[in-house]
Amino acid sequence: MTQSTLIIGPIHHPRTVERLVVGKATSDGAGVKLTRVLAQSLQRRLDPFLMLDAFGSHNPEDYIAGFPDHPHRGFETITYMIAGRMRHRDSAGHEGLLENGGVQWMTAGRGVIHSEIPQQEEGVMEGFQLWLNLPARDKMTAPWYRDFAAAELPHFVTDAGVAATVIAGESHGVTGAVTRAATAPLYLDLHLPAGACFAQPLPAEHNAFVYVYRGEIGIAGSPVSAQHLAILANDAQADGVVIEAATDAKVLLIAGRPLNEPIAQYGPFVMNTEQEIYQTLNDFRDGRLA
Numbered sequence: 001m002t003q004s005t006l007i008i009g010p011i012h013h014p015r016t017v018e019r020l021v022v023g024k025a026t027s028d029g030a031g032v033k034l035t036r037v038l039a040q041s042l043q044r045r046l047d048p049f050l051m052l053d054a055f056g057s058h059n060p061e062d063y064i065a066g067f068p069d070h071p072h073r074g075f076e077t078i079t080y081m082i083a084g085r086m087r088h089r090d091s092a093g094h095e096g097l098l099e100n101g102g103v104q105w106m107t108a109g110r111g112v113i114h115s116e117i118p119q120q121e122e123g124v125m126e127g128f129q130l131w132l133n134l135p136a137r138d139k140m141t142a143p144w145y146r147d148f149a150a151a152e153l154p155h156f157v158t159d160a161g162v163a164a165t166v167i168a169g170e171s172h173g174v175t176g177a178v179t180r181a182a183t184a185p186l187y188l189d190l191h192l193p194a195g196a197c198f199a200q201p202l203p204a205e206h207n208a209f210v211y212v213y214r215g216e217i218g219i220a221g222s223p224v225s226a227q228h229l230a231i232l233a234n235d236a237q238a239d240g241v242v243i244e245a246a247t248d249a250k251v252l253l254i255a256g257r258p259l260n261e262p263i264a265q266y267g268p269f270v271m272n273t274e275q276e277i278y279q280t281l282n283d284f285r286d287g288r289l290a
């Protein structure tokens with residue numbers, strides 16, 4: 001779907017940048033090199049989001065081993081593949097090939113064991129994995145999986161020439177590939193030509209951040225350069241965000257309604273209490289997780 005739109009909702013009180021965060025280089029799975037942009041220390045501040053990893057490399061040694069079988073419980077993973085090919089298989093019987101511009105949305109719920117294995121031996125692999133928490137009442141829901149090829153993702157171009165992919169939520173009258181009632185996640189990939197502006201209404205109480213992966217932007221006068229995550233302040237009056245591209249830029253705009261529930265994480269398991277984590281470890285050990 002492609003449409004252009006005349007209306008940029010007026011933002012009277014744009015959000016400001018509360019702070020900038022630089023990701024930390026790390027590795028996960030069977031040695032995949034990545035940058036953890038949203039780490040555990042930001043889980044409360046950016047509730048309902050638990051993690052954002054950025055991966056990107058020309059070097060197959062950085063990604064080739066992928067993520068062999070591993071478990072999850074209690075949240076959702078959203079993988080957005082900018083470039084490259086990765087095959088997903090899970091214990092609920094889902095299988096999919098994620099490639100160039102596609103999104104995979106997986107609800108781990110009460111438990112999945114899955115693998116994410118690159119299907120390329122050379123070339124660039126670049127993308128993001130976001131973890132979205134589930135409310136306590138849904139943590140033990142049945143697992144769910146869906147993948148969307150790039151052409152299936154809702155897309156629009158503004159009059160200013162900003163190309164937007166709406167992975168989740170709603171923007172400029174376009175509803176995203178996935179919506180979620182409890183956390184109302186908004187997940188936009190925005191490609192802005194130099195000088196262009198993009199405005200997005202946001203409820204004041206929703207936590208929101210922008211991750212710049214190419215170029216440089218400004219938000220309410222604060223410059224944000226590539227590989228920086230800008231946490232947007234939750235001023236009670238603020239009614240949205242305005243992003244101005246200083247250069248050609250590519251950014252993720254992510255926001256959601258906080259759950260305000262306790263977070264207990266042990267690696268790939270995110271529950272509400274320690275007791276539930278012990279239960280999860282027992283379930284996994286005894287083969288009851290998935």
Ligand code: FE
Pocket residue numbers: 067070072077114116
């Ligand atoms: Fe995983």
